[in-house]
Amino acid sequence: MSLLRRRKPINESSDSKPLLEKEGEEHHEEDHDEDEDDGNGKNKKTPSKIKKKPPPQSKWSCLDTCCWFIGCICITWWLLLFLYNAMPASFPQYVTEAITGPLPDPPGVKLKKEGLEAKHPVVFVPGIVTGGLELWEGRECAEGLFRKRLWGGTFGEVYKRPLCWVEHMSLDNETGLDPCGIRVRPVSGLVAADYFAPGYFVWAVLIANLARIGYEEKTMYMAAYDWRLSFQNTEVRDQTLSRIKSNIELMVATNGGRKVVVIPHSMGVLYFLHFMKWVEAPAPMGGGGGPDWCSKHIKAVVNIGGPFLGVPKAIAGLFSAEAKDIAVARALAPGFLDNDIFQLQTLQHVMRMSRTWDSTMSMIPRGGDTIWGGLDWSPEEGYSCSKKREEDDTQITDQAGAENAVCKARSANYGRIISFGKDVAEAPSSDIERIDFRGAIKGLSAANTTCRDVWTEYHDMGFAGIKAVAEYKTYTAESIVDLLHFVAPKMMARGTAHFSYGIADNLDDPKYKHYKYWSNPLETTLPNAPDMEIFSLYGVGLPTERAYVYKLSPHAECSIPFKIDTSADDEDTCLRDGVYSVDGDETVPVLSAGFMCAKGWRGKTRFNPSGIRTYIREYNHSPPANLLEGRGTLSGAHVDIMGNFALIEDVIRIVAGASGEELGGDQIHSNIRNWSEKINLQLEETQVYSSR
Amino acid sequence: MASILRLRKLYYVEPAVKCSSVRFESLDESPKIDQKLGKKEEDVICANSLALEVKNKRKQAKEWRCMDSCCWIIGCLCTTWWLLLLLFHCWPVTLLRAPELPGPGVRLKREGLMALHPVVLVPGIVTGGLELWEGRSCADGLFRKRLWGGSFTEIFKRPLCLLEHLSLHYGTGLDPPGIRVRAVPGLVAADYFAPGYFVWAVLIENLAKIGYEGKNLHMAAYDWRLSFQNTEIRDHSLTRLKSKIELMYITNGYKKVVVVPHSMGAIYFLHFLKWVETPPPMGGGGGPGWCAKHIKATMNIGPTFLGVPKAVSNLFSAEGKDASYIRAMVPGVFDSEILGLQTFEHVMRMSRTWDSIVSLLPKGGDPIWGNMDSSPEEGHVCDFSKKSHSQTSLSDNNVNNSDVKRGFQVKGLAKYGRIISFGKAASVLHSSKLPTVDSKEFSQTSTSQNLNISCGEVWTEYDEMSRQNIQNAAADKAYTSTTLLDLLRLVAPKMMRRAEAHFSHGIADNLDDPKYNHYKYWSNPLEMKLPNAPDMEIYCLYGVGIPTERSYVYKLSPNSRCKSIPYQIDSSLSGEDNSCLRGGVYFADGDESVPVLSAGFMCAKGWRGRTRFNPSGIATHIREYRHKPPTSLLEGRGIESGAHVDIMGNSALIEDILRVAAGATGDEIGGDRIYSDILRMAERINL
Numbered sequence A: 001m002s003l004l005r006r007r008k009p010i011n012e013s014s015d016s017k018p019l020l021e022k023e024g025e026e027h028h029e030e031d032h033d034e035d036e037d038d039g040n041g042k043n044k045k046t047p048s049k050i051k052k053k054p055p056p057q058s059k060w061s062c063l064d065t066c067c068w069f070i071g072c073i074c075i076t077w078w079l080l081l082f083l084y085n086a087m088p089a090s091f092p093q094y095v096t097e098a099i100t101g102p103l104p105d106p107p108g109v110k111l112k113k114e115g116l117e118a119k120h121p122v123v124f125v126p127g128i129v130t131g132g133l134e135l136w137e138g139r140e141c142a143e144g145l146f147r148k149r150l151w152g153g154t155f156g157e158v159y160k161r162p163l164c165w166v167e168h169m170s171l172d173n174e175t176g177l178d179p180c181g182i183r184v185r186p187v188s189g190l191v192a193a194d195y196f197a198p199g200y201f202v203w204a205v206l207i208a209n210l211a212r213i214g215y216e217e218k219t220m221y222m223a224a225y226d227w228r229l230s231f232q233n234t235e236v237r238d239q240t241l242s243r244i245k246s247n248i249e250l251m252v253a254t255n256g257g258r259k260v261v262v263i264p265h266s267m268g269v270l271y272f273l274h275f276m277k278w279v280e281a282p283a284p285m286g287g288g289g290g291p292d293w294c295s296k297h298i299k300a301v302v303n304i305g306g307p308f309l310g311v312p313k314a315i316a317g318l319f320s321a322e323a324k325d326i327a328v329a330r331a332l333a334p335g336f337l338d339n340d341i342f343q344l345q346t347l348q349h350v351m352r353m354s355r356t357w358d359s360t361m362s363m364i365p366r367g368g369d370t371i372w373g374g375l376d377w378s379p380e381e382g383y384s385c386s387k388k389r390e391e392d393d394t395q396i397t398d399q400a401g402a403e404n405a406v407c408k409a410r411s412a413n414y415g416r417i418i419s420f421g422k423d424v425a426e427a428p429s430s431d432i433e434r435i436d437f438r439g440a441i442k443g444l445s446a447a448n449t450t451c452r453d454v455w456t457e458y459h460d461m462g463f464a465g466i467k468a469v470a471e472y473k474t475y476t477a478e479s480i481v482d483l484l485h486f487v488a489p490k491m492m493a494r495g496t497a498h499f500s501y502g503i504a505d506n507l508d509d510p511k512y513k514h515y516k517y518w519s520n521p522l523e524t525t526l527p528n529a530p531d532m533e534i535f536s537l538y539g540v541g542l543p544t545e546r547a548y549v550y551k552l553s554p555h556a557e558c559s560i561p562f563k564i565d566t567s568a569d570d571e572d573t574c575l576r577d578g579v580y581s582v583d584g585d586e587t588v589p590v591l592s593a594g595f596m597c598a599k600g601w602r603g604k605t606r607f608n609p610s611g612i613r614t615y616i617r618e619y620n621h622s623p624p625a626n627l628l629e630g631r632g633t634l635s636g637a638h639v640d641i642m643g644n645f646a647l648i649e650d651v652i653r654i655v656a657g658a659s660g661e662e663l664g665g666d667q668i669h670s671n672i673r674n675w676s677e678k679i680n681l682q683l684e685e686t687q688v689y690s691s692r
Numbered sequence B: 001m002a003s004i005l006r007l008r009k010l011y012y013v014e015p016a017v018k019c020s021s022v023r024f025e026s027l028d029e030s031p032k033i034d035q036k037l038g039k040k041e042e043d044v045i046c047a048n049s050l051a052l053e054v055k056n057k058r059k060q061a062k063e064w065r066c067m068d069s070c071c072w073i074i075g076c077l078c079t080t081w082w083l084l085l086l087l088f089h090c091w092p093v094t095l096l097r098a099p100e101l102p103g104p105g106v107r108l109k110r111e112g113l114m115a116l117h118p119v120v121l122v123p124g125i126v127t128g129g130l131e132l133w134e135g136r137s138c139a140d141g142l143f144r145k146r147l148w149g150g151s152f153t154e155i156f157k158r159p160l161c162l163l164e165h166l167s168l169h170y171g172t173g174l175d176p177p178g179i180r181v182r183a184v185p186g187l188v189a190a191d192y193f194a195p196g197y198f199v200w201a202v203l204i205e206n207l208a209k210i211g212y213e214g215k216n217l218h219m220a221a222y223d224w225r226l227s228f229q230n231t232e233i234r235d236h237s238l239t240r241l242k243s244k245i246e247l248m249y250i251t252n253g254y255k256k257v258v259v260v261p262h263s264m265g266a267i268y269f270l271h272f273l274k275w276v277e278t279p280p281p282m283g284g285g286g287g288p289g290w291c292a293k294h295i296k297a298t299m300n301i302g303p304t305f306l307g308v309p310k311a312v313s314n315l316f317s318a319e320g321k322d323a324s325y326i327r328a329m330v331p332g333v334f335d336s337e338i339l340g341l342q343t344f345e346h347v348m349r350m351s352r353t354w355d356s357i358v359s360l361l362p363k364g365g366d367p368i369w370g371n372m373d374s375s376p377e378e379g380h381v382c383d384f385s386k387k388s389h390s391q392t393s394l395s396d397n398n399v400n401n402s403d404v405k406r407g408f409q410v411k412g413l414a415k416y417g418r419i420i421s422f423g424k425a426a427s428v429l430h431s432s433k434l435p436t437v438d439s440k441e442f443s444q445t446s447t448s449q450n451l452n453i454s455c456g457e458v459w460t461e462y463d464e465m466s467r468q469n470i471q472n473a474a475a476d477k478a479y480t481s482t483t484l485l486d487l488l489r490l491v492a493p494k495m496m497r498r499a500e501a502h503f504s505h506g507i508a509d510n511l512d513d514p515k516y517n518h519y520k521y522w523s524n525p526l527e528m529k530l531p532n533a534p535d536m537e538i539y540c541l542y543g544v545g546i547p548t549e550r551s552y553v554y555k556l557s558p559n560s561r562c563k564s565i566p567y568q569i570d571s572s573l574s575g576e577d578n579s580c581l582r583g584g585v586y587f588a589d590g591d592e593s594v595p596v597l598s599a600g601f602m603c604a605k606g607w608r609g610r611t612r613f614n615p616s617g618i619a620t621h622i623r624e625y626r627h628k629p630p631t632s633l634l635e636g637r638g639i640e641s642g643a644h645v646d647i648m649g650n651s652a653l654i655e656d657i658l659r660v661a662a663g664a665t666g667d668e669i670g671g672d673r674i675y676s677d678i679l680r681m682a683e684r685i686n687l
Helices: A002-014 A019-042 A046-052 A062-086 A091-100 A108-112 A156-160 A163-168 A204-212 A232-239 A240-253 A270-278 A292-297 A312-320 A324-332 A346-355 A360-363 A368-374 A387-392 A397-410 A422-428 A444-449 A458-471 A477-487 A490-498 A590-600 A646-656 A672-678 A685-692 B001-024 B031-036 B043-053 B061-090 B104-110 B153-158 B158-168 B201-209 B228-235 B237-251 B263-277 B290-292 B311-317 B321-329 B343-351 B363-368 B391-396 B403-406 B424-426 B467-474 B481-491 B491-499 B596-606 B651-661 B678-684
Strands: A123-127 A134-138 A149-151 A183-188 A193-195 A220-222 A258-263 A298-304 A418-420 A535-538 A542-552 A562-564 A579-586 A614-621 B119-122 B130-134 B146-147 B182-185 B193-195 B217-219 B259-260 B295-301 B420-422 B537-544 B547-556 B567-569 B584-589 B619-625
Touching: A062 B061, A091 A258, A108 A204, A123 A240, A134 B201, A149 A163, A149 A614, A156 A163, A156 B295, A156 B537, A204 A646, A220 A240, A232 A270, A240 A258, A240 A270, A240 A292, A240 A590, A240 B237, A258 A270, A270 A292, A270 A298, A292 A298, A298 A646, A312 A346, A312 A477, A312 A542, A312 A562, A312 B061, A312 B596, A324 B678, A346 A542, A346 B363, A360 A490, A360 B467, A368 A477, A368 A590, A387 B321, A418 A422, A422 B061, A458 A477, A458 A562, A458 B420, A477 A490, A490 B263, A535 A579, A535 A590, A535 A646, A562 B119, A590 A672, A614 A646, A614 B259, A672 B158, B104 B158, B104 B201, B104 B491, B104 B651, B119 B201, B119 B237, B119 B263, B130 B153, B153 B158, B158 B343, B201 B217, B217 B237, B228 B237, B228 B263, B228 B290, B237 B259, B237 B263, B237 B391, B259 B263, B259 B651, B263 B290, B290 B295, B295 B651, B311 B567, B363 B481, B363 B596, B467 B481, B467 B547, B537 B596, B537 B651, B596 B619, B596 B678, B619 B651
Parallel strands: A123 A220, A123 A258, A258 A298, A298 A535, A418 A542, A535 A614, B119 B217, B119 B259, B259 B295, B295 B537, B420 B547, B537 B619
Antiparallel strands: A134 A149, A134 A183, A542 A562, A542 A579, B130 B146, B130 B182, B547 B567, B547 B584
């Protein structure tokens, strides 16, 4: 209160009021104080005082009104807060039901009534970005954050000390491991990825539903890992793969020998592919579990939204640190993110940080032109965004052919993942003049020193290098890898030691025993586990980034020289804001999520020598009907699908013991079968030999 | 929600605007207009200041002003608060912290200590968090929320629901049907018990300073309500711990593990040591060399090896020292029949379903805890004025001759052996003047008298005792730790039957007797052999210098017609200055919960050298930490505390643990460090 009194007169003297009135105000204030302090004693004096007072206008100053007003609001707020806290917990649900009609039972409750019970232990493998990271050792600027989440949770620290945060989240540029004196580690346990931020569920809904049929901590395990590292490095630094192995063995042993069901999501899919190879590889490089470890311990792998063959989004992220969302924001408020005056350079910081993360390179499209299409063809060609709605509901297989013929002329060239300029993206390949960038000399940019300390490898490229990149005009999946080698040689040198993006000619080649091939489904064989099942569950019906139209940044000196050309739009060819989109779950195109299960591993192929059965389960996206539903129970979006009731039901049936056949086999809404047909990939070993 | 809020706001803005205009026009002439400002809403809020002004003649004007002032004050306060909050948040973190000494972790890191041995933390009773996995409908929305630990807000919101969920099944000591409450896993299980109240957090932070992290630091969280073997049966906690230790041993370059149990965790880990080497159906099947291969040292913090007397009062009447004080000060609040609270009954009913509390009953019987007339601690002088013991009184008391003592110091001496006595007389009289305790006489003549049907539905086993038995049990008697068990068997036969299948409280005559292979003996250090691991070390680290509950004076509850707990601590009793009797409780030296005797005896004598309990001669070390209360409020709970939980923030203790974890042996950190009388007490015990 004393502080308050001191403050008030100062404020008021700053007002340009006549002296007399001010005196009156102070008088009035005294009045107040007396009233508050000892109201009883002064009671009888007050009426007379009121009469003495100067004109009433001055008594109720603006400041008082403000305080009064704030007071009112506070009281209301507290009252509401109190009401809210005193409210029975079922009230929101009641309101929702009153508006939208009774909600369907959550799948856990429904299936419990059917008599399903916990049977197989469950292992969750979270994807990139969704897992929490916490600080174990940091620089001075991160004091007081010990064991607090740097990633996930409220992200409060990002706003408070952004540079410090970026520094701690980055890895070492050379090794891809911890920088000196900084240890950021994954949060362990189910809390690692149940909620990404407060209220934004990732695994929480699935966990809650599994708990309904009897799952608990001893039968559920979240295989949290540091998603910034390359997969093998998680073992080198944290022994994460060994922990997963030991935990799976423990769960199988304590649950009466029942095999585990593994549920990876997003990048976790690749991580688990890596794990399956690692665990059977002999000891120095692998886990030494022996050749039948997988068949002994794993019943099924239920991949949710798996980017088996990579995602084009990763390219945009690595190339210019932006994706569709950022590009749009950039177009709306130009100069805000890159503002030199505020010294923000946000994107450069983000880029520098994300380029130290090896894991982002695991998502670069794999399989090159064979899978993703060349200059003039792509498996998805003929896909039309505007027609998509009707198509989805009817049977597609017949339509696709006809549609192909009609739309041929105006179809997007999805094969050209990056094109410079819209005209280049649309022109026939013969019309594009390309100058090979690979030999181009990188000049040192003179402006380098003025760019402050934000280091991205673009500074080393110089104008000549940048120009060379733009001159090549358009890039397909194969040349993208070369492009990235060109623009970010250090990063790619690190990355290619851990990941590979090709297609194996001969899988028996001893070089494929190296761990860098383990996470690429086109360069590994599945383990010898004929009883295992592989599911691919993903959402369809959402436009998903597939190819980009780029342009040179106007002020290329001190920032990222390329950016998405958000002005490029074309209704017919699915081009919007410089991004060509295709069917998928908003992040992963159908092709990447479905191809391996639809064709690459279907039956006995050379990638799947023991004939592990594969199933595709697609879920059509339908947006939530109203705001009250939150993120919806029918969503097909990459993360929101984890709350999709149909998907949860499938998962629960599997963990309770059902096989893929009992589930209903494939459930396909998209064109994945047609598109897979178009991909010409050798699947049988004999053919490989005969072709040599 | 947002739209409703906006509506409410509008509603409030309106009168605000109105008032201000009204104020300008109307002050002099028409109080009537003021009436419009229906005070309906603010009535409640202003009630206090309003009351002062009701008498005033110009009522309306006054009311109006009250509302004004209220809002004005609240507004000002809020603004200031927000301003301060903003300042606080913008404040650089470093400025807020008082310049403090670098913690032991930083200091030792400068010395060059590095993480070497993986560390396993074993939390004790009560401190571990519990979360809900399946519950009744009253616990909607609490899925995977903490029921125990954390902010405890749910206790106030729905106390009965919470009690129901935290209780176990009375018959089996496992989950009641339809309820699954499980231990929180990971380091978060017991780093903080409640926000700001650290348990393991300080130790974890210091370990991290020298390089520990998730891969070499593990919290062996378990459901502390269950009996130890049941944690394995229900949750596989022991198997998990075994697998975790093996994994850490391998992934950290075949470095043995340092285990740091706290409180009840110490006997839990004893149980584990036996379990892991026992063959599979009952044990973990690790084979006889498992401990020698995987464990470097066990550093027990405040271990309850021989039990704690506090557990007796808890089971007997659901009260500790603190509760009995409160009960004495505000009689009737807790037991108020009108409010239907019956707090103690509820608490007792819940805690009696927890088998683990029975594991804390004093073990070893009269040879350890003393009989009617003598006890190992006798002669302990309680000095509540915080002076240290004078050496003279110690030497006096050391003359362990009963008739000399009776001659000249009998008045001040507490008879600690009588853990429960009824009436002060029974606690001081010589044993020959007391009626003998004969457990046979407690035969349950009439089982259920059912006087208490009208007393609410809280059921405790006291309801089944006849009034006659209750009085019989009390009549001027005193109980030692052996007869105490008989008493408990009388008052709570079902609980004891259930729990005694899991715990035993005796002393083994012949440890080779095959019956000792049963798991119920594994957690009693006096009925089990330590594993064959000559390189292992066992530490007893505990605080001393705080009066600790040792025995109790009871009385019958006054209004016992409708009360289901017929006994309560007689808190009116206090001895004179030098006596150890305070509020019906006799105190001895200890760390506020565990008497020195229980924490230190095994390390001081029972396992020292090669004894029958320690056939392979595992080295034992005692490290005592004298309690020093924090000098100022700013220090929080102090870095030199010796209290049972606060000791986890004691710098000296943390330093010892860090040194051992970094590879030092017991002799390198200085061997024994003893302040208390433990060696003398241990000598008096004749095993």
